[in-house]
Amino acid sequence: MDFNLTTEQRQIYEYGGKLAQKYDNAYWLEHARRHAFPKELFRQIADDGFLGIMVPEEYGGAGLGMTEMALLMEGMANHGIPLLMLVVGPCMSLAHLAAHGTEFHKKELLPAACRGDIQFCFAITEPNAGSNSIRIETVAKPNGNRFSLTGQKTFITGADLADYCLVVARTKPHDEVARKTDGFTLFAVDLKAKGIEKQRVRVSIPVPEEQWTLYFDEVDLGPEDIVGEINDGFSILFDSLNPERIMVGAMCCGLGRFALGKGAAYASQRSVFGQPIGAHQGVQHPMAKAHVAVETASLMTRRAAWEFDNGLPAGGSANMAKYAAAEAAIEAVDAALQAHGGAGFTEDTGLYELYPLVRLLRTAPVNRELCLSFIGEKLLGMPRSY
Structure with a gap:
């Protein structure tokens, strides 16, 4: 590799x-x-x-x-x-x-x-906006050269571990901007500040980091907390969102390899009816097919990272990488599980517990449907679907 x-x-x-x-x-x-x-x-x-x-x-x-x-x-x-x-x-x-x-x-x-x-953690997602980030409702109301932050963010990874959070907020009302992407500002918010509360979002996935909802009630922010330009936060937001897709792609490729490694090792030593089960194409081919998908996704992930590093538009490759890698990881874990049979669902194997994580990464941080819509519109030139 x-x-x-x-x-x-x-x-x-x-x-x-x-x-x-x-x-x-x-x-x-x-x-x-x-x-x-x-x-x-x-x-x-x-x-x-x-x-x-x-x-x-x-x-x-x-x-x-x-x-x-x-x-x-x-x-x-x-x-x-x-x-x-x-x-x-x-x-x-x-x-x-x-x-x-x-x-x-x-x-x-x-x-x-x-x-x-x-x-640090990062906060853009809101309960009412979901994937439609343009419609976020968290507001940082200007007051002189200071701001008062009010609203909520949800599915914030590691908010309990973080000291600071990059928060995307609206600093100009939606109906007062010339372009729908105007009026957003990013702030580096001290999570110990007055007016911040958090509530755990309980997810059914074995993963070390927890998810949280953050509540902001007139949190005082100053010019020292602003990241980038006031009202122009959306233009630099994808400096964070494309890398997020690339990192998730990298994670999925690695987890796919890890699962296939376990699956191939088990299938090579587990003998039934006088020969290793890995010799049977019904066991071997699904893992081989998943291996192709993982390695292909890995190359696309590296291409996306290279484009980003070289100042090229990385949105297309980042979305393709995230989509391909999540699908490949799910396929790889599923094939490895099937090769293990009942043993794959035991705690001793620890394989099944990878499945909820890779399945989550098909949906988060951006779901596969939005990735495909981006690819269809931006790369294939088809009409906008949303």
């Missing part, structure tokens, strides 16, 4: 294997089953300098890009140790602050986050 990788990139990709020598899938799964964040694993990643991959060196990071961030995630997922907090923090939030943050963000928050002393 080192096609066209530099020596440094290959080392980043292989880092997951080194981590897994101590913090393996059994460690991850034990935390996932009780929704407990693996702090020791995260601390190790921080100490090894990988949280700041997309942050310039002058702010405590490594000064690398989306490609390296995706390789880190894919390499970890190859060994069954994915972390959603690497998506919403080091990728979506820290890279965004590095590109558009204030001097306070860059000189104070970024170095601390790169060291792992503080964490």
Whole structure:
């Protein structure tokens, strides 16, 4: 899997294997089953300098890009140790602050986050807006050069772990803007501020990170909290959303490989009627087909990351990567489960518990239907469907 990788990139990709020598899938799964964040694993990643991959060196990071961030995630997922907090923090939030943050963000928050002393989460989704982000209702009402933030966000990954949250809010009413994408502003919100409450969203998926609803009641924000330009937040929002799709694609590819590795090993040693079940095409072909899908999706994920790093429009490739990788991961886990038979559903195997996660990633953070609509409109030139 080192096609066209530099020596440094290959080392980043292989880092997951080194981590897994101590913090393996059994460690991850034990935390996932009780929704407990693996702090020791995260601390190790921080100490090894990988949280700041997309942050310039002058702010405590490594000064690398989306490609390296995706390789880190894919390499970890190859060994069954994915972390959603690497998506919403080091990728979506820290890279965004590095590109558009204030001097306070860059000189104070970024170095601390790169060291792992503080964490970030990201908040755009709302109960009434869902995938239609244009219709979000959270408002940051201007008051001089300050703002009063009121509203709610839901399905916010790791809000209990984070110290700060990048919040997308409307700063100008929908009916007062020339373009529907105008009037949005991003804020880096201190989650310890007065007027913030959170409530757990209980999801039926074994994963270390939990989901939360955040409530904002006239939270006071100042110019030092603004990320980017006032009322122009949507133009830079996809600096975060395309990387999110790429990171999820990388995670899915790694998890697909991990499942297929377990499936192939089991099918090679499990003998029934005098021969290994892996010799039967009915067992072998579904896993081979899934392997093709995973490796194809991995190449598209790397293409999307390369486009992003080189300042090219990455939306098409990012959506294709996310779509293809989620479908491939579901196919891979299902094929590995079928090869295991009843053993695949036992806690000792730990395989079935991957299925809810990869199935979630077909729907979140952007569902496959919206990915296909984007591809149909933007890449095939077909009429807009929504």
